[in-house]
Amino acid sequence: MRIKKVEAWWVRIPIEAKRQHRSDFGRLTTFDAAILRIETDDGIVGWGEGKNAAGSAGTYGTLVHMLNHEVGPKLIGRDPADIAHIWEMLYNGVRHEIAAQSGHAMPELSRRGLSVAAISAVDLALWDILGKSLGVPVWRLLGGRKADRMAAYASGGWAGAEAIGDQLRGYIAEGGFKAVKMRVGAMDGAPHVSAARVKAARAALGPDVNLMADAHGTYTVADAKRFTHLVADCDLAWFEEPVIADDKAGMAEVRAFGNVPIATGESEATRFAFRDLATLKSADIFQPDPAFCGGITEAMRIGAIASAFNIRFAPHLWAGAPCFFAGLHVCAASPASFIVEYSLGANPMIHDLVEETVRVEDGMIAIPDKPGLGFTINERVLEAYAQSS
Numbered sequence: 001m002r003i004k005k006v007e008a009w010w011v012r013i014p015i016e017a018k019r020q021h022r023s024d025f026g027r028l029t030t031f032d033a034a035i036l037r038i039e040t041d042d043g044i045v046g047w048g049e050g051k052n053a054a055g056s057a058g059t060y061g062t063l064v065h066m067l068n069h070e071v072g073p074k075l076i077g078r079d080p081a082d083i084a085h086i087w088e089m090l091y092n093g094v095r096h097e098i099a100a101q102s103g104h105a106m107p108e109l110s111r112r113g114l115s116v117a118a119i120s121a122v123d124l125a126l127w128d129i130l131g132k133s134l135g136v137p138v139w140r141l142l143g144g145r146k147a148d149r150m151a152a153y154a155s156g157g158w159a160g161a162e163a164i165g166d167q168l169r170g171y172i173a174e175g176g177f178k179a180v181k182m183r184v185g186a187m188d189g190a191p192h193v194s195a196a197r198v199k200a201a202r203a204a205l206g207p208d209v210n211l212m213a214d215a216h217g218t219y220t221v222a223d224a225k226r227f228t229h230l231v232a233d234c235d236l237a238w239f240e241e242p243v244i245a246d247d248k249a250g251m252a253e254v255r256a257f258g259n260v261p262i263a264t265g266e267s268e269a270t271r272f273a274f275r276d277l278a279t280l281k282s283a284d285i286f287q288p289d290p291a292f293c294g295g296i297t298e299a300m301r302i303g304a305i306a307s308a309f310n311i312r313f314a315p316h317l318w319a320g321a322p323c324f325f326a327g328l329h330v331c332a333a334s335p336a337s338f339i340v341e342y343s344l345g346a347n348p349m350i351h352d353l354v355e356e357t358v359r360v361e362d363g364m365i366a367i368p369d370k371p372g373l374g375f376t377i378n379e380r381v382l383e384a385y386a387q388s389s
Contacts, residue, residue, distance in 0.1 A: 165204025
């Protein structure tokens with residue numbers, strides 16, 4: 001089995017106006033991603049996804065061009081089952097052979113960002129191919145699954161203080177969720193405005209629903225501390241990305257200041273960044289994004305670091321179908337995982353891009369049983385919204 005064809009598209013699916021929301025990323029009018037298709041010489045097709053933005057907060061032309069014209073040609077003729085070797089080859093670039101012989105990484109200068117986003121897309125597609133070629137779901141190849149269903153949390157929450165309770169209760173009614181996440185931070189301006197929204201949410205939900213707050217890395221350390229102090233009586237299950245990902249020491253300072261668990265990682269790429277988060281004691285929960293951190297291969301390595309440091313694991317899955325399904329397999333196989341993110345914003349990249357129905361029932365989501373990642377691309381939707389570069 002050899003890789004025969006690699007093709008990527010910038011897929012941009014419109015979001016109907018009544019389902020659009022506004023956050024610190026602006027108003028999201030489309031859902032965008034780089035979607036990758038890898039085909040083998042015996043006709044097996046694997047699907048991947050790479051990310052460099054949230055929703056429609058960025059463009060994907062550069063990443064798609066990289067996949068089609070730089071990364072793709074390096075894959076032609078290779079054995080798609082050599083997943084870890086291909087990962088290291090793409091990460092180390094022209095020095096991959098000497099790196100392999102020496103037993104340690106020697107990455108190129110541009111070792112993060114778009115480079116790892118492209119590797120992520122490839123990695124997801126290769127795992128999909130391997131599972132399909134063997135007739136087993138990917139979680140089986142990762143060591144098995146610990147459950148056939150896992151708890152999920154509703155991820156959304158942009159309404160103001162007067163409406164946030166109704167919005168979050170609507171999520172609970174939709175999927176029976178026992179945990180919900182709302183957005184705070186720069187979208188509100190001052191920390192006391194976010195704190196008022198959190199207090200309103202807690203009052204509406206009562207004490208038995210887990211409530212999380214996500215600042216998208218938009219606070220300073222000082223304002224993150226102010227917010228933590230203001231919501232000290234709200235029993236937050238976690239405070240996500242309190243400060244910019246580049247300030248790991250500052251994140252550790254916020255964590256040490258209060259009693260709210262700190263979650264982070266959607267903006268981090270590779271196991272090396274998560275190693276630093278662990279050693280600096282910056283986080284209680286790791287949230288790598290499989291379409292950005294380095295794919296399934298790297299997400300499992302990050303999960304191993306989490307387990308070794310007694311840190312919990314809840315991947316960032318605000319994404320398209322390839323990333324979301326990959327996250328389900330990673331969660332199912334990872335000892336440190338405990339909950340799955342489920343987007344309650346409009347997300348046609350999950351629901352419209354695949355033939356399968358993706359839903360949460362009684363707060364739980366099923367782990368796929370089909371070979372590979374477990375989804376079927378809706379070719380009509382792909383054709384309608386895909387553009388190559």
